[in-house]
Amino acid sequence: MPASTTKRDNILSSALMLFAERGFDATTIPMIANEAQVGAGTIYRYFENKEVLVNTLFQYYVKMFAETLAEDYPGNSSIREQFHHLFRGMTRFTSEHEHALYFIKTHNGAYFLDNTSRADFERLLNRLKHFLDQGKEAGVIRDLPSMAMIAIIFGGFLELHQLVRSGNIEETDDLFIGVEESCWDAIRYH
Amino acid sequence: MPASTTKRDNILSSALMLFAERGFDATTIPMIANEAQVGAGTIYRYFENKEVLVNTLFQYYVKMFAETLAEDYPGNSSIREQFHHLFRGMTRFTSEHEHALYFIKTHNGAYFLDNTSRADFERLLNRLKHFLDQGKEAGVIRDLPSMAMIAIIFGGFLELHQLVRSGNIEETDDLFIGVEESCWDAIRYH
DNA sequence: AACACCGGAATGAACATTCATTCTTATATT
DNA sequence: AATATAAGAATGAATGTTCATTCCGGTGTT
Numbered sequence: 001m002p003a004s005t006t007k008r009d010n011i012l013s014s015a016l017m018l019f020a021e022r023g024f025d026a027t028t029i030p031m032i033a034n035e036a037q038v039g040a041g042t043i044y045r046y047f048e049n050k051e052v053l054v055n056t057l058f059q060y061y062v063k064m065f066a067e068t069l070a071e072d073y074p075g076n077s078s079i080r081e082q083f084h085h086l087f088r089g090m091t092r093f094t095s096e097h098e099h100a101l102y103f104i105k106t107h108n109g110a111y112f113l114d115n116t117s118r119a120d121f122e123r124l125l126n127r128l129k130h131f132l133d134q135g136k137e138a139g140v141i142r143d144l145p146s147m148a149m150i151a152i153i154f155g156g157f158l159e160l161h162q163l164v165r166s167g168n169i170e171e172t173d174d175l176f177i178g179v180e181e182s183c184w185d186a187i188r189y190h
Numbered sequence: 191m192p193a194s195t196t197k198r199d200n201i202l203s204s205a206l207m208l209f210a211e212r213g214f215d216a217t218t219i220p221m222i223a224n225e226a227q228v229g230a231g232t233i234y235r236y237f238e239n240k241e242v243l244v245n246t247l248f249q250y251y252v253k254m255f256a257e258t259l260a261e262d263y264p265g266n267s268s269i270r271e272q273f274h275h276l277f278r279g280m281t282r283f284t285s286e287h288e289h290a291l292y293f294i295k296t297h298n299g300a301y302f303l304d305n306t307s308r309a310d311f312e313r314l315l316n317r318l319k320h321f322l323d324q325g326k327e328a329g330v331i332r333d334l335p336s337m338a339m340i341a342i343i344f345g346g347f348l349e350l351h352q353l354v355r356s357g358n359i360e361e362t363d364d365l366f367i368g369v370e371e372s373c374w375d376a377i378r379y380h
Numbered sequence: 381a382a383c384a385c386c387g388g389a390a391t392g393a394a395c396a397t398t399c400a401t402t403c404t405t406a407t408a409t410t
Numbered sequence: 411a412a413t414a415t416a417a418g419a420a421t422g423a424a425t426g427t428t429c430a431t432t433c434c435g436g437t438g439t440t
Contacts, residue, residue, distance in 0.1 A: 007420090022301065025215030029396060039421040044397065106296075111212065144368050145359055148350040152376065155345020160338040169335055178334050186342065186376035194385085219430055220388095229387030231432075240430065 008046045010036040016057055020099035024054055024107060055117050058107060061100040062120045066127065068093045079135040080184065086131065087180045090157050098165070102158055125150070132187070142189050149187045156183050198236045200226040206247055210289035214244055214297060245307045248297060251290040252310045256317065258283045269325040270374070276321065277370045280347050288355070292348055315340070322377070332379050339377045346373050 014035035018027040029050060033040040047053040069089040074081050094101050107113070108121050128150055135141030142149070160179050163169040204225035208217040219240060223230040237243040259279040264271050284291050297303070298311050318340055325331030332339070350369050353359040 023213065023215060025213060026301065028394085033422095040396090041398075041422065042420055045419070050396065111216065142368065142372060144372060145350060145353055145365070147353055147358075148346050148369055149372070151349030152342050152346040152372065156338050156342040156376070159341030160335060163335055163337055168337075175335070178332065179338055181380075182332060182334060182339070182342065182376045185380060186346070186372045188375075190371075190375060197386095218428085223388090230430085231388065232386060234431065235385075 007036070007038055007042065011038060011043055011046060011053075012057060012060070015053055016061075016097075016099050016103055019054065019057070019107065020103040024110065024112065051112050051114075054107070054112060055114050058104065058113060058117045059120050061097065061104055062117070062124055064097070065089075065093050065100065065104070066120075066124045069127065079131075079138060079140045080188075082131060083135075083184055083187075084180070086128070087153075087157070087183070090154075091176055094157075094161055101154070102162075105154055105158060135187075140189055141187055144187075152186050153183045197226070197228055197232065201228060201233055201236060201243075202247060202250070205243055206251070206287075206289050206293055209244065209247070209297065210293040214300065214302065241302050241304075244297070244302060245304050248294065248303060248307045249310050251287065251294055252307070252314055254287070255279075255283050255290065255294070256310075256314045259317065269321075269328060269330045270378075272321060273325075273374055273377075274370065276318070277343075277347070277373065280344075281366055284347075284351055291344070292352075295344055295348060325377075330379055331377050334377075342376045343373045346376075 011032065015027075015032050018031055018035060029043060030040050033043055036043075043053070047056065069086055071089075072085070074085050077085075090101065104121075113121075125147075129146040132141055132146045132149060136143055156179055160169075160175070164171040164175075169175070201222060205217070205222050208221055208225060219233060220230050222243075223233055226233075233243070237246065259276055261279075262275070264275050267275075280291065294311070303311075315337075319336040322331055322336045322339060326333055346369055350359075350365070354361045354365075359365070
């Protein structure tokens with residue numbers, strides 16, 4: 001276990017970017033090394049192999065995202081306000097970790113994830129499902145499969161984020177408020 | 191170009207399934223050959239190489255999906271009815287080509303797609319955007335980025351389909367009607 | 381027998397991983 | 411303070427493996 005934490009961090013953030021943009025299987029270790037400005041061998045001083053690297057990354061961001069959502073959670077407020085908190089959490093998290101949510105979305109379920117990664121992801125999903133279930137009980141949220149509603153929310157949000165990032169669209173508060181409203185109308189009981 | 195159309199079809203449908211389930215980069219030619227019950231070399235009698243194969247597949251299903259949506263399109267009916275037609279098109283298309291939409295969704299934008307594939311996909315998107323734009327003009331659809339709304343619709347639908355296919359949920363008409371309603375409420379102007 | 385078509389072993393390129401070597405930094409010695 | 415020495419890090423060329431692709435012998439059809 002070497003010292004320099006900045007090298008390890010460089011490797012992790014380069015890997016995150018490349019995995020998000022090209023996918024795990026299409027990114028090579030030399031690509032990561034090059035992006036991180038590090039020798040290829042150096043990566044193996046910090047991570048046993050490519051799979052350990054991707055699992056480390058996955059767990060790190062899944063946990064961090066879960067924490068972001070849990071922080072200051074308004075458990076006693078209305079369902080609508082709880083939803084707002086969650087949506088805000090997504091935007092806050094994504095503005096600090098540009099590629100993280102997209103990486104998680106495209107790699108959950110991949111064949112190389114280990115049990116810990118799967119369990120961490122499952123835990124995250126369960127929190128979201130729990131929120132939706134409470135809303136269903138209260139008659140505020142539609143009685144539809146939670147996973148489908150989660151897909152709607154993440155799909156809409158991440159696509160919006162991509163459009164902003166690629167410069168196709170200007171980032172305004174109204175825009176994100178509008179998409180939040182759209183997602184809310186998708187899941188609320190009418 | 192050999193004769194047997196069934197071998198070629200076997201190769202294509204095996205490739206579709208594997209690409210959808212594991213992704214292009216994680217799928218090897220021997221895997222496809224094995225699944226299609228064909229020698230590895232045979233694949234090269236029908237397709238110049240792996241990239242030509244994936245582009246063929248991509249274009250084939252993008253075009254077929256576009257045709258499915260265009261068929262009997264109720265251009266003179268209400269926006270709501272047009273939306274219903276499009277949503278029905280997704281379910282119809284998916285019930286006949288189980289993995290096709292998921293494959294398209296996960297591989298559009300991939301580095302190995304050629305210009306024809308990109309253009310075909312663009313054309314499909316433009317039709318959907320055109321529908322949304324008409325709805326916006328009529329004041330029936332929200333003024334939000336079309337891409338974000340498209341992501342909401344496909345995300346919700348495909349996730350639902352996965353849940354059904356994995357057996358986690360029973361397929362009923364009500365279920366699909368419910369998700370259609372949810373997607374409609376996500377995009378309609380309130 | 382000539383021909384078309386196949387299968388799958390053989391090939392070579394690209395990749396993940398290893399390892400002998402070099403570089404850096406900290407500590408000890410004068 | 412200057413120099414020597416060692417330990418730990420970092421490197422990238424070398425290695426073994428996996429894969430896309432090729433090629434050749436076999437099989438069936440006319």
